[in-house]
Amino acid sequence: MNWLYICGRNAAANCHSGVPHFFFLEGLLSGVWSEETCPSFCPAGYRTQVSRLRGERMLYPLSCRIYLSHPPGQNDQLTPTPVSYTAGFYRIPVIGLTTRMSIYSDKSIHLSFLRTVPPYSHQAQVWFEMMRIFKWGHIILIVSNDHEGRAAQKKLETLLEERESKNKKRNFEKTDQHSYDSRRGPKAEKVLQFEPGTANMTSILMEARELEARVIVLSANEDDAVTMYKTATILNMTGPGYVWLVGEREISGRAMQHVPEGVIGLQLINGKNESAHINDAVGIVAQSIHELFVKENITDPPRGCVGNTNIWKTGPLFKRVLLSSKYPNGFTGQVEFNDEGDRKFSNYSIVNVQKGKLVTIGVYNGTKILVNDKKIIWPGGELNAPRGFQMSTRLKIVSIHQEPFVYVKPTMPDGTCKEEFMMNGEIIKKVICIGPNATVTGPLAGRPIIPQCCYGFCVDLLVKLASTTTLNFTYEVHLVHDGKFGTQERVNNSNKKEWNGMMGELLGGHADMIVAPLTINNERAQYIEFSKPFKYQGLTILVKKEIPRSTLDSFMQPFQSTLWLLVGLSVHVVAVMLYLLDRFSPFGRFKVNSEEEEEDALTLSSAMWFSWGVLLNSGIGEGAPRSFSARILGMVWAGFAMIIVASYTANLAAFLVLDRPEERITGINDPRLRNPSDKFIYATVKQSSVDIYFRRQVELSTMYRHMEKHNYESAAEAIQAVRDGKLHAFIWDSAVLEFEASQKCDLVTTGELFFRSGFGIGMRKDSPWKQAVSLAILSFHENGFMEDLDKNWVRYQECDFRSNAPATLTFENMAGVFMLVAGGIVAGIFLIFIEIAYKRHKDARRKQMQLAFAAVNVWRKNLQQYHPTDISGQLNLSDPSVSTVV
Incomplete structure (x- = not known):
């Protein structure tokens, strides 16, 4: 029934030029309201005038505002739609009183629609708080595949995501070990949708039964709720361990006749009190009009619908004033709208189905929830709150x-x-x-x-x-x-x-x-x-172990070539000086007394032998200096030789026994890593935690750009590339690389660990297994099981004998020395042949000379027979004074 409801204030100025003292407000009210009851809605200080509208006229020509009220029912979504469309076209604000369908929150359709009640989808806020209070980490959301179901799903998922985004900032090392920490909030394990009017819900509920969560949140109309309840009862999904959270529709009308015991539902406080909502609507409108009139000049509203396409210019401004207004002392509580024009801070009664009746167990005041859990009877007659999940034993x-x-x-x-x-x-x-x-x-x-x-x-x-x-x-x-x-x-x-x-x-x-x-x-x-x-570990660097290669001249490496030349030169200089000192010293020819013959002085060859003998510590059997001056030089030379030989021996051990390859990578700050070049290639595994680490670190951006071009698909491929020489360094988890280095003796890790972290077992958020798994791992650490695993698998080494055994010289290290001996043997054999050849040549010449002198002696004898006085003697070839050189 339509009533023209005029509520005005004497102090008010024009709503339009023709009516200075009244604002005209039209209402589409339900039939329970009479002409006499309408003035009671006008706030104190305002005057009213009421008249019945003719059926052919929907809008009064001088209307500034429209109220909508109607008896709530199953098809309540149809009643305000034409008025909302029409008023929205002219930008005239409309306030709904009992309409709760979520479609009216869509401002692309209902431009000017506001309401003093929240939509059904806002019940998700109460569901969310219930889940948080009882620490239910997993839920199953079952919604109808229509606008109302999708709105409820969106609202609940938004709340869950907002909660999760706050928790992402926490440091996971500092969180306690509750499986369902109240700070984390719940999570929808699965969202199941069904078409409205579905006659068989078995497949939906069978899928829900296979999940771990046992908290079921249902958003459906009365008929679908009835079907859902019947099927759930048949599948034994309303017994112990289950939790059912529903809204107001799901426990209204026919649904109430089939709702299982223990279901928890919601009821909007004063949701069906139409009189209270009319009072609150009139009050906030009167407050907003007064505020608008003081600040703005209100223009004329449209004077009719037929042939009129002009919008009310003050309408959008009036709507903004309404959205920003607060009416604190309303009959239904504080009246305030959000950006979609829906009621904020609505109050709900939380009810529990017990023996077919609704028992109030708590309230929600728009910001927090108060529940008396002792009054709740859960599904299956349980008195304690279910934990909300079922731990599957097959993982x-x-x-x-x-x-x-x-x-x-x-x-x-x-x-x-x-x-x-x-x-x-x-x-x-x-x-x-x-x-x-x-x-x-x-x-x-x-x-x-x-x-x-x-x-x-x-x-x-x-x-x-x-x-x-x-x-x-x-x-x-x-x-x-x-x-x-x-x-x-x-x-x-x-x-x-x-x-x-x-x-x-x-x-x-x-x-x-x-x-x-x-x-x-x-x-x-x-x-x-x-x-x-x-397992705790970090990152390290794997490189190929450069095995030292000994050359034939490795025994020469302790001294540089210059030093070798100086030593060789010193041997000969000292030998010459010993010879000269002994030669010119008056005591160079030693004798015990004056009757003995003097010994020969030190020859140059003996001096040379003495000098080499002292240097090589070969012992001196003969040819020692005789003079005091030469012996002083010999003593100094012996000290020099001792120092040289000791230094050579120490450096020879360092080069042959303790030989090391060229300097390895020192760590993450090594210049070859920090300043990469194409001559030195290093990499990690693509799309791994190491890859993410280098990508996220600004100071390592240069390294990451170099690595990105060379990264491998797996650690095994990269390790093989290091062994093949295609990759110079591989950066990866220390536990893996240290194991590989212990098994493959041509590899070695280098540098200190960095980016220390650990290996953990991964589970989905708020998994019911988290607490038990973490406690079990802690106990494994305490009883030594993890140490045993580490010893058996990670620290099991095949190359220990190589690294721990004392370093020894091999033939390769000393091959040059053997080659030197072999060279000496070959040189000796070569020289002996030269000596033999020289000796033979010398003997042949000597025989020739002897024959020649023999011939001369025969010739002399023959001459003496003829001239005895001319040749007086015979040549004696055995006389040393006789030269045999021709």
């Missing part, structure tokens, strides 16, 4: 091939891992793990379908966790399909980013837990939960 574990943490080997011909071998006296534990098949294409490309055998550090840890009393779960293991640990990457060159690798599988629901050497960092901790670290 999907994702891992990655990364030795020594996870080894991957083919299965036996029968598809099992029965083959056993020992390590440190213990049998190695193996599990079946499903690996990706690279030959598969299409939608299943890369999906795990190949059974393999996995063992290693993480497999032993998984087996131990699964058998722990506080956990006691079974598992199925698969390897990550893309072989990556997990980083965010853009989707189709858009701004949207998604996680790949193990992170993506965990967040996508393909895995329940990551058991792998996954580095804990802030970026990952914003999206998943980490357990306490099971």
